[in-house]
Amino acid sequence: MAFSVGKRMDQNTLVLEVNGNVDEDANFTPPDLGSSTNVALDLEAVTAINSVGIREWIKWVKTMPSSIQLSVRRCPKxxxxxxxxxxGFLPAGTTIESFYVPYYAxxxxxxxMVLFKNGVEFKGSELFAPDSVKDDGGEEMEMDVIEAKYFKFLKNG
Amino acid sequence: MNGARKLDPKLRSEQIEVSAQSKDRVAPHCIGLANGLPPEQVLRLATELNYTHIIQKDGLDYAKELATTEVLIESPARFFDFPVHAVFAPTDQGPAIDQKFLIAKKEFTSSVQKREVLDLFGGAMNQRGVSQTLANDITLVADEMFTNAVFNAPFVDKATHHNANVSRTDVEVNFDKSRPGRMFMAADDTRVMVACEDPYGSLNLNGYLSKIKATYDRGAAATMNFGSGGAGIGSYIIFNTSASLFVGVKAGRATIIACLLPLALSNKKRSLLPKHLHWIQL
Incomplete structure (x- = not known):
């Protein structure tokens, strides 16, 4: 899917909805943030990211003024x-609002994919994973990550 | 690492137990047998001690990997002639074996074909019911392989091995149509292969593996190229995502990069698999 960045307001937060493939074809023009001081990157619709995309992403987030309070939400795996x-994929001080965790039966x-939300399934680096996750057939599912690796970024935040 | 060399056809492979403490350089017919060795140590064995094949007893399909390794030591050209056959059915005869395991293939002569290739692979994965996380990983390695083949291979100076670092973002690269690259996917019951072949044979194998090792040693951010050209971590991403990596270079003729990922395993179990590594220089 082609890359695009949509904009909408969520109360006093400017939400930038990042869509599509983050790669060499993505157009990373610095966004017009207007007078917003709170900016949230909604990443649920990011479909793929490659090595060039990682680099261009890092350069792009670095254009955000340091006065902005940046957060990310609905981060896919x-x-x-x-x-x-x-x-440095995320600037220091970026708030993690939510991210997806894979479960497997x-x-x-x-x-x-189960959405972990700040203040519910995690707080700081502490996890409060759901007691039970079931597949469509009612089978119990297990968290499908190596926790020390997957949640490492919460400790670095 | 040695350059092109001829193996004594009378030599059979020799298996040597290896570990993080291994220190001796070996001859090309030696197979390093490891257990739970981390990726950077696997790469050290290859780049510093000359092991051309390192396989891990607790890695993906160890017995199949060993069978392939034995065949490739005896006949390394088979990897270039029939890569799918060499990996999936090394002891079977007949050119039709490749077709038995092949699930998608595409020749390419232009950078603009990347989406076409990735969509083809995506469709093949959907048909096989591959999980979304595995599909994402397959797409990622295919993307990196294609990009390397299109933007690096044609531009490496044959004499100096210098890479011109062509921009990925505003250049359309086209191959000579009579010498296409090709990407293919193949699978058996437990493994899926993603592979890319370019017709240039310009890859510096030592540099390729050393670069991957440097990223493990120093981190992706420290080794990333923030200038023009590639980001410099694509090969690391390929190895890091794979359970087994085969890299073959027939100088001036062909480079094949093939990786194996496990089917029907959870992400967790996939991440815990120690890696196999094979490099072939002709």
């Missing part, structure tokens, strides 16, 4: 993987 892999081989 492909983005969480980059946050953990590449120091061995019996059915199915997976499900």
């Amino acid at each position: 492909i983005i969480v993987d980059q946050i953990n892999m590449v120091a 061995d019996a059915s081989g199915t997976e499900k």
